[in-house]
Amino acid sequence: MMEKFYLIVGHVGRLELLVPQGVRLVQLRIKGQDDTELRRQIIRARDFCAVHRAQLVINDYWQAALDLRCGFVHLGQEDMESADFPALRRAGVRFGLSTHDEDELERALSLDPDYVALGPVYPTLLKEMKWPPQGLDRVARWKRMAGNTPLVAIGGLTTDRVPGVIAAGADSVAVVTDIQQADDPEARTREWIRVCAS
Ligand SMILES: Cc1ncc(COP(=O)(O)OP(=O)(O)O)c(N)n1
Ligand SMILES: Cc1nc(C(=O)O)sc1CCOP(=O)(O)O
Ligand SMILES: [Mg+2]
Numbered sequence: 417m418m419e420k421f422y423l424i425v426g427h428v429g430r431l432e433l434l435v436p437q438g439v440r441l442v443q444l445r446i447k448g449q450d451d452t453e454l455r456r457q458i459i460r461a462r463d464f465c466a467v468h469r470a471q472l473v474i475n476d477y478w479q480a481a482l483d484l485r486c487g488f489v490h491l492g493q494e495d496m497e498s499a500d501f502p503a504l505r506r507a508g509v510r511f512g513l514s515t516h517d518e519d520e521l522e523r524a525l526s527l528d529p530d531y532v533a534l535g536p537v538y539p540t541l542l543k544e545m546k547w548p549p550q551g552l553d554r555v556a557r558w559k560r561m562a563g564n565t566p567l568v569a570i571g572g573l574t575t576d577r578v579p580g581v582i583a584a585g586a587d588s589v590a591v592v593t594d595i596q597q598a599d600d601p602e603a604r605t606r607e608w609i610r611v612c613a614s
Pocket of ligand 2: 534535570571572
């Protein structure tokens, strides 16, 4: 059963602030750091999540996840080019995959992932995307096509949008900006948890 609330953070410090609010699934999405800093943060996040019984997902850096015995990675389409899926499988590392169109979804499902993500469901401020917002009809379509594979919705999500996205068929909702930019990110995290529990 996929956790409904999926928090994504850009630094281990944020993870340490927000996971104790009750987060059960958190992605560490580090960009632009050298290998030493990257691994330092992954180790800290791994050990912190173990204590707090949260599932850590490492974005992009599947080799570091393997080396540091992290159990879950998220890979985008470009990340998938270099990923050693047999090695991940041998090590029992679970993986989620990004998808944005039907070819990507077909390719992702052929790898039997632990989830597929569809985005951006709504416009996102986080990064420039070459896909227009997918909308809720596409969420519903993805759910039908993904079958038993859990579906994560991502992109421009706010607590107000959660009920519609879940009603359309998403199993889980992933968020960066709405929490990252909140005046009180701890309170906003608790609000996400409350909305996702209802
Ligand atoms: C849950 C989830 N879905 C999608 C993404 C995006 O992954 P990717 O396309 O590889 O882009 P970056 O996040 O690496 O910029 C994600 N990280 N998590
Ligand atoms: C990192 C990312 N990947 C996406 C995809 O569609 O693959 S959308 C996205 C940004 C999600 O963040 P926010 O909650 O800030 O919009
Ligand atoms: Mg990536």
